Amino acid sequence: MSILETSNVGFAYRRGPAVLHDVSFAVTEGRNLAIVGESGAGKTTLLRLLLGLASPTTGDVTFDGTALLRERAYLRSFRRNVQAVFQDPYSSLDPRQTVGRILAEPLRSLKIPGAAGPAIAAALKAVDLPADAVSRYPHEFSGGQRQRIAIARAIIPGPRVLLADEPVSALDVSTRVRIVDLLASLSESITVVLVSHDLGVVAALCQDTVVLERGRVVEAGATESVLRSPASPYTRRLLASVPRLSAPGTEAR
């Protein structure tokens, strides 16, 4: 069943040219979806629409079958279900707050009932951070650990969908693997929508893939078929550009 869906979505910033054209795809519960594209493809705009931070100029974004409303009570319940993690773990956490307060914030702002303590402890455990992290500050943690804190904050309201915008591209390679593993383990209960230009990460994490080029969907389907037999020349070019680990001379396969 589809949770989040865009149908014929177009978007233009005020007095600007359209940055999204006729974008349609569906996020199916239990199948992670990758939105792949390079700079200028419209990924960030699309993400803002999926998060309800902006409304499409044409077409609809629907959650559980109904179009998103720009209304406080609706958005609060929508936020409990759809959360986000961003690229830069250094700028997405308030440096003046303890990790405990950072994690309590969504519980408070989304008016989620119940004691915060146990929920925070459970979220820290889920992202593999020590319990004593609650009393520490973001700067005491490495980049990978900060991204874990950001993920903990996102999963604490118990969302069904996690939008992850380039969640590992600012991290070291060895840390990337562990964060992708973490996202994969979380996706047993949460459907991940990954925005990424890294096809290796996409292949490791997502069952479905949408390829975006200059605001248009040029290819969509199961990741396996998109990457195995890409129909669009752009997808083929993207695939051919990925630096591979094979010995020199064989990378252009």
Place this chain on the structure above:
Amino acid sequence: MTDNSPLLGVNGLTIRGGGRTLVDDLSLAIGRGERLGLIGESGSGKSLTALAIAGLLPTGLRAEGSLKLDGMQVIGARERDLRSLRGRASSTVFQEPLTALDPLMKLGRQLAEPLRRRAQRDGERMSRDTLLRVIHSSLTDVALPDPDRIANSYPHEVSGGQRQRVALAMALATNPLLLIADEPTTALDVTVQGEILDLLARVVAERQMALLFISHDLAVVSRVVDHVVVLKDGVAVERGPIAELLRSPEHEYTRSLVAGARAFDDALGRIS
């Protein structure tokens, strides 16, 4: 300078600052026309090493040991002597071309500066017409379409890939013996990255330049160089031909780097 001394000889380079050792007893050598990759993650000291070679270490950081470039000791050298070395012996391309370029100056004028410096160095007089012609051909050399339009543009008016090509043209303008490329494609889109790597490999080969390629990305490094040094917390933990290193990494850290790169490479390989 004797003929058998390498173009770049780093011996026991140690960089300290703020009471910490940031690069510890690093040694490496690059001969004329050779290519070496320096691999490490954030905080490994790889970019500091590049700055030290260019004699550009920030104040507050102190380098010890020996760092000889084209026969000249860089550590402790006077700024005046370093200036004659920069450009002639080495040039650097940095990760983010937007910060390396002056936002208020047209690209052609920025490129003119190193071109003029080289002419002065070689005792040539360059007329305005010659300069314009050389700017045009330098931009053509880095495969920029419509070089006249690019020369007439400000950095923000061209794409990230085009900016990095201009930065490369500027580094090449002085015809250095050693090109230092510090994560030159990390900020770029994948399709652009591939083009820049190919370009870099081609121009370095054509001009028989030596190359020090700095990156955290094993797959990227393996496209451009044959030999690598792996740096962790300022210490060289492993070195050798990259094919061998990928096949049988010895140090635990190298193993984790290779495993990390392999994880995504394999995921892609299984599918496509």
